Amino acid sequence: MSGPDRLELYRQMLRIRRFEERCVELYSATKIRGFVHLYIGEEAVAVGVLPHLSEDDAVVATYRDHGHALARGVPMDAVMAEMYGKVEGVCRGRGGSMHLFHAPSRFYGGNAIVGGGLPLAVGLGLADKMAGRDRVTLCFFGEGAMAEGEFHESMNLAALWKLPVLFLCENNLYAMGTALDRSESETNLAIKASSYEIPAWTCDGMDVLAVWDAAHRAVELVRDGVGPVFLEAKTYRFRAHSMYDPDRYREKTEIEHWRERDPLLLLSERLRADGEADDDTLAGIDAEVTAEVDHAVAFAEAGADEPVDDLTRFVTSEGVRT
Numbered sequence: 001m002s003g004p005d006r007l008e009l010y011r012q013m014l015r016i017r018r019f020e021e022r023c024v025e026l027y028s029a030t031k032i033r034g035f036v037h038l039y040i041g042e043e044a045v046a047v048g049v050l051p052h053l054s055e056d057d058a059v060v061a062t063y064r065d066h067g068h069a070l071a072r073g074v075p076m077d078a079v080m081a082e083m084y085g086k087v088e089g090v091c092r093g094r095g096g097s098m099h100l101f102h103a104p105s106r107f108y109g110g111n112a113i114v115g116g117g118l119p120l121a122v123g124l125g126l127a128d129k130m131a132g133r134d135r136v137t138l139c140f141f142g143e144g145a146m147a148e149g150e151f152h153e154s155m156n157l158a159a160l161w162k163l164p165v166l167f168l169c170e171n172n173l174y175a176m177g178t179a180l181d182r183s184e185s186e187t188n189l190a191i192k193a194s195s196y197e198i199p200a201w202t203c204d205g206m207d208v209l210a211v212w213d214a215a216h217r218a219v220e221l222v223r224d225g226v227g228p229v230f231l232e233a234k235t236y237r238f239r240a241h242s243m244y245d246p247d248r249y250r251e252k253t254e255i256e257h258w259r260e261r262d263p264l265l266l267l268s269e270r271l272r273a274d275g276e277a278d279d280d281t282l283a284g285i286d287a288e289v290t291a292e293v294d295h296a297v298a299f300a301e302a303g304a305d306e307p308v309d310d311l312t313r314f315v316t317s318e319g320v321r322t
Contacts, residue, residue: 004051007277007285009208010267013043014289016067017264019076022293023066023083027243031301032083035112036097039067041206041238044263045170046071048211048233049138052219058106058124058137060117062170063098064237065110068140074102080296086303093306094314114175115148117141118167122154125163125228136222137165143232144175146192147183155196155228162227166218167193169232170205176241177249193230205235206261209270238262 026032046067061068082089100110111117121139128135186192193200203214218229236258240247271277
């Protein structure tokens with residue numbers, strides 16, 4: 001496999017960053033309501049992993065799912081319309097920020113339950129194995145999910161049945177407001193996962209190129225039939241847990257320390273140092289991305305609200321008699 005297109009990795013990370021920065025503005029303007037969990041600071045993980053999947057592979061995300069969806073190729077217009085609660089959204093506006101779902105991309109959420117995506121991923125992997133399909137299921141989850149029962153049940157069954165699942169733990173150090181060392185007796189998460197006889201290792205989740213390399217190895221192992229693989233990406237969210245969170249459990253100096261390893265900053269410095277991009281190149285990418293976000297906002301603003309007569313649709317599947 002050839003190396004990554006580093007400018008494209010930068011562009012994809014910037015798409016997530018600018019999209020979410022606009023979401024902050026729109027939330028403050030009450031254009032977006034409900035819970036919103038931002039991915040700012042963690043962009044290198046989704047962008048470094050998802051290019052290794054094929055269109056037939058499946059993705060299961062968490063409630064912090066905007067970046068996963070955009071990196072998977074879910075159209076930004078439809079994601080923004082979903083944030084607005086408009087019919088043109090990926091779930092007709094019924095899911096909102098935490099429940100993005102897009103069948104054409106095989107993007108299975110957006111899951112508001114901590115750890116709730118893990119058994120879904122195991123089910124997808126089991127179906128593929130039973131049907132003899134050459135597919136990989138990628139399951140994102142946070143380190144907080146590793147304290148849930150679903151984690152242990154899912155890892156055990158995936159290992160026992162050698163299912164084609166890549167378990168991708170985004171360790172941003174805080175499960176809501178609880179620090180990792182206050183919730184886990186074993187803070188080396190790869191060691192914890194390896195107790196299920198699953199290949200497991202850690203990568204620098206702030207460095208998109210490090211994530212790219214680690215994910216390439218992991219996806220190839222899963223596709224080769226070794227069974228599940230666990231990859232921990234050590235990362236950090238620059239914003240609070242959600243828009244409602246006053247963020248009183250972290251020192252500002254800690255946040256500033258991590259900002260020095262901003263994934264966009266790290267890659268832009270490498271691109272400049274290697275002569276692959278200059279300030280004008282990066283500014284051009286920023287302008288292109290900003291225009292895409294502007295278009296997505298205009299698309300959402302022009303969207304339609306769900307007709308009142310449709311509010312009971314989809315409670316059961318269409319065509320099912322009640």
